[in-house]
Amino acid sequence: MSSPFAPVLPGSAxxxxxxxxxxxxxxxxxxxxxxxxAAIAATFPASFIRSEVVWGDTxxxxxxxxxxxVVRWLHDDPSQRYDYLSDVTAVEYRDxxxxxxxxxxxxxxxxxxxxxxxVPLAKGAPLVVDSVWPVYKGADWxxxxxxxxxxxxxxxxxDLRRILMWESFREGFPLRKDFPLRGRFSRAEQLRQALSITxxxxxxxxxxxxAQAFEDLPEDMRRRLSGGExxxx
Amino acid sequence: xxxxxxxxxxxLGSAGVDASGRAVxxxxxxxENGAVSTLEPPAMAAxxxxxxEHMLINIGPQHPATHGVLRLVLELDGETVVRCIPHxxxxxxxxxxxxxxxQYNQIIPWTDREDYLNSIGNxxxxxxxxxxxxxxxxxxxxxxxxxxxxxxxxxxxxLVWLGTTCIDLGAFTPFLWSFQERENVYNxxxxxxxxxxxxxxxxxxxxxxxxxxxxxxxxxxxIRTFPKTVDExxxxxTKNGIWVGRTVGLGVMSSDEAINHGLSGPMxxxxxxxxxxxxxxxxxxxxxxxxxxxxxxxxxxxDRYLVRVEELRQSTRILAQAVDRLPDGPVNSSDHRVILPAxxxxxxxxESMIHHFKQVMExxxxxxxxxxxxxxSPKGEKGYYFVSDGTAKPVRWRIRPPSYVNLSxxxxxxxxxxxxxxxxxxxxxxxxxxxxDR
Numbered sequence: 001m002s003s004p005f006a007p008v009l010p011g012s013a014x015x016x017x018x019x020x021x022x023x024x025x026x027x028x029x030x031x032x033x034x035x036x037x038a039a040i041a042a043t044f045p046a047s048f049i050r051s052e053v054v055w056g057d058t059x060x061x062x063x064x065x066x067x068x069x070v071v072r073w074l075h076d077d078p079s080q081r082y083d084y085l086s087d088v089t090a091v092e093y094r095d096x097x098x099x100x101x102x103x104x105x106x107x108x109x110x111x112x113x114x115x116x117x118x119v120p121l122a123k124g125a126p127l128v129v130d131s132v133w134p135v136y137k138g139a140d141w142x143x144x145x146x147x148x149x150x151x152x153x154x155x156x157x158x159d160l161r162r163i164l165m166w167e168s169f170r171e172g173f174p175l176r177k178d179f180p181l182r183g184r185f186s187r188a189e190q191l192r193q194a195l196s197i198t199x200x201x202x203x204x205x206x207x208x209x210x211a212q213a214f215e216d217l218p219e220d221m222r223r224r225l226s227g228g229e230x231x232x233x
Numbered sequence: 234x235x236x237x238x239x240x241x242x243x244x245l246g247s248a249g250v251d252a253s254g255r256a257v258x259x260x261x262x263x264x265e266n267g268a269v270s271t272l273e274p275p276a277m278a279a280x281x282x283x284x285x286e287h288m289l290i291n292i293g294p295q296h297p298a299t300h301g302v303l304r305l306v307l308e309l310d311g312e313t314v315v316r317c318i319p320h321x322x323x324x325x326x327x328x329x330x331x332x333x334x335x336q337y338n339q340i341i342p343w344t345d346r347e348d349y350l351n352s353i354g355n356x357x358x359x360x361x362x363x364x365x366x367x368x369x370x371x372x373x374x375x376x377x378x379x380x381x382x383x384x385x386x387x388x389x390x391x392l393v394w395l396g397t398t399c400i401d402l403g404a405f406t407p408f409l410w411s412f413q414e415r416e417n418v419y420n421x422x423x424x425x426x427x428x429x430x431x432x433x434x435x436x437x438x439x440x441x442x443x444x445x446x447x448x449x450x451x452x453x454x455x456i457r458t459f460p461k462t463v464d465e466x467x468x469x470x471t472k473n474g475i476w477v478g479r480t481v482g483l484g485v486m487s488s489d490e491a492i493n494h495g496l497s498g499p500m501x502x503x504x505x506x507x508x509x510x511x512x513x514x515x516x517x518x519x520x521x522x523x524x525x526x527x528x529x530x531x532x533x534x535x536d537r538y539l540v541r542v543e544e545l546r547q548s549t550r551i552l553a554q555a556v557d558r559l560p561d562g563p564v565n566s567s568d569h570r571v572i573l574p575a576x577x578x579x580x581x582x583x584e585s586m587i588h589h590f591k592q593v594m595e596x597x598x599x600x601x602x603x604x605x606x607x608x609x610s611p612k613g614e615k616g617y618y619f620v621s622d623g624t625a626k627p628v629r630w631r632i633r634p635p636s637y638v639n640l641s642x643x644x645x646x647x648x649x650x651x652x653x654x655x656x657x658x659x660x661x662x663x664x665x666x667x668x669x670d671r
Contacts, residue, residue: 211266
């Protein structure tokens with residue numbers, strides 16, 4: 001085992017490859033595909049739906065049931081080594097029939113590769129998908145934001161709470177297409193809710209129990225917090 | 234408790250200088266929880282089994298040392314942080330939602346306002362992404378001007394970081410020096426695009442304006458004088474005993490942890506990972522510029538400082554090369570799908586006038602598709618992800634905010650450190666709440 005601070009050089013696994021260059025004349029469809037797409041199709045035929053190359057980036061569409069298995073393999077397999085999670089997000093299309101998609105942007109520093117994974121989720125069913133937090137610790141806040149904005153539940157996430165909106169936000173999930181740009185509640189209702197908020201409510205149950213301030217709270221608030229009252233559910 | 238010893242050359246005022254005026258090398262002892270002492274470590278007495286009450290302390294959201302409206306709830310055992318629970322979202326304004334209701338060129342002013350220390354860099358990043366989505370190439374002069382814009386904004390951002398971090402840790406002078414230089418860069422930007430902070434300097438397919446006459450000479454003047462300021466700050470801080478004592482050994486992230494937590498930018502490079510988007514996934518022909526990627530060796534606050542100061546020098550190098558190679562020619566693409574017809578033609582020719590009207594009222598339409606384009610912002614890997622369904626407004630416009638992901642590692646970094654060190658660690662992340670909350 002090398003020192004924890006031994007320099008890590010991206011591209012170290014590429015043998016004698018050319019230095020990376022700014023992409024030019026990228027075709028809209030097609031072009032060289034990331035070899036990992038074919039490798040996923042061969043290794044996980046049950047999960048693989050299809051892959052495509054759009055504007056030079058390879059996208060792999062997967063079924064959600066074994067997502068964590070695929071991602072763990074991409075992270076650990078010596079021929080893949082996707083060690084860096086750039087982003088977790090979701091896309092909802094304007095067509096209400098079209099499935100919602102959860103998107104992962106993975107990067108392999110040793111191979112200098114970039115891969116986009118997508119899991120389509122049908123609108124009718126509960127929006128649930130595996131969390132990749134056990135593999136990438138950086139997924140923590142990215143998945144919380146995705147839950148906060150789209151209402152997608154990440155199975156296995158240690159602390160799936162709202163992050164950008166406040167805990168008592170009851171209007172739904174802001175980035176869904178059925179959420180109006182100006183918000184669901186009237187300005188009067190938003191103001192009423194803002195004024196009726198209690199300052200202690202800004203602390204979570206977990207935090208208050210640490211402070212031993214819990215005992216000093218009024219009875220109704222203690223009851224509310226002990227009930228594990230949560231938002232948006 | 235295990236200790237590791239690391240020798241840093243420190244000038245401790247008169248006591249740290251020997252008879253010939255050279256700095257004395259003082260052995261620094263860094264314990265595992267990051268405490269630094271310039272003395273020999275005392276023999277460790279058995280820690281008494283004290284069971285005190287844990288205390289909850291709230292920092293922010295209105296606190297000058299949280300660099301914006303960040304709120305940290307800290308659980309303390311004595312003065313040591315046991316647990317840190319960050320709360321964000323006080324500045325959330327739904328940029329991504331608003332973007333779904335705007336044409337591509339109309340989104341560019343919003344990019345000014347997310348990471349507002351890097352506004353012109355965000356404009357450029359947005360335009361690179363949108364141009365990939367439209368399949369538009371920009372002329373060489375535009376590419377070089379964009380490199381100049383990105384490096385100037387990197388300098389602004391790092392200078393603000395340097396100045397405010399010095400203030401946090403009790404040094405006032407470097408703040409004045411760095412903000413003076415920042416003012417010079419803002420003057421350059423003002424004479425270029427007319428605005429200082431909210432630049433909106435780019436369009437899809439080009440720039441809002443070419444540089445004015447004499448601008449290159451002003452920039453050359455800045456390139457000549459700026460390294461002196463960096464050297465002054467370097468001399469003031471790098472071997473300063475107080476600065477070293479308050480930064481060495483704090484918030485350590487090993488290279489594996491840093492990669493796994495998705496850190497990027499100077500945070501990642503301070504941990505020894507030489508990942509820089511400009512080198513590894515180049516854009517704007519960065520592969521043709523001669524510059525180096527500074528890498529730290531200990532992953533602590535001090536190394537993040539060293540990396541950022543070196544990046545200031547490297548950015549100046551890139552600026553000098555870009556100025557030398559700046560070609561003549563148009564700054565806008567000639568692709569009529571995204572570029573407006575010339576004003577005189579729009580006023581005299583019916584077809585051009587219709588084209589102008591439709592471009593402005595309906596907006597250019599990209600083909601169906603999606604792109605994710607990362608750039609190296611001063612905070613790290615910033616990515617814009619566009620999904621288009623063929624209409625003039627994106628279905629999804631996603632910002633990958635580097636300081637959001639970097640901040641998510643703060644509970645891990647501050648655990649076991651003292652309360653006063655939380656300020657230094659938080660400052661070292663270089664957060665901009667406008668970008669985190671969006």
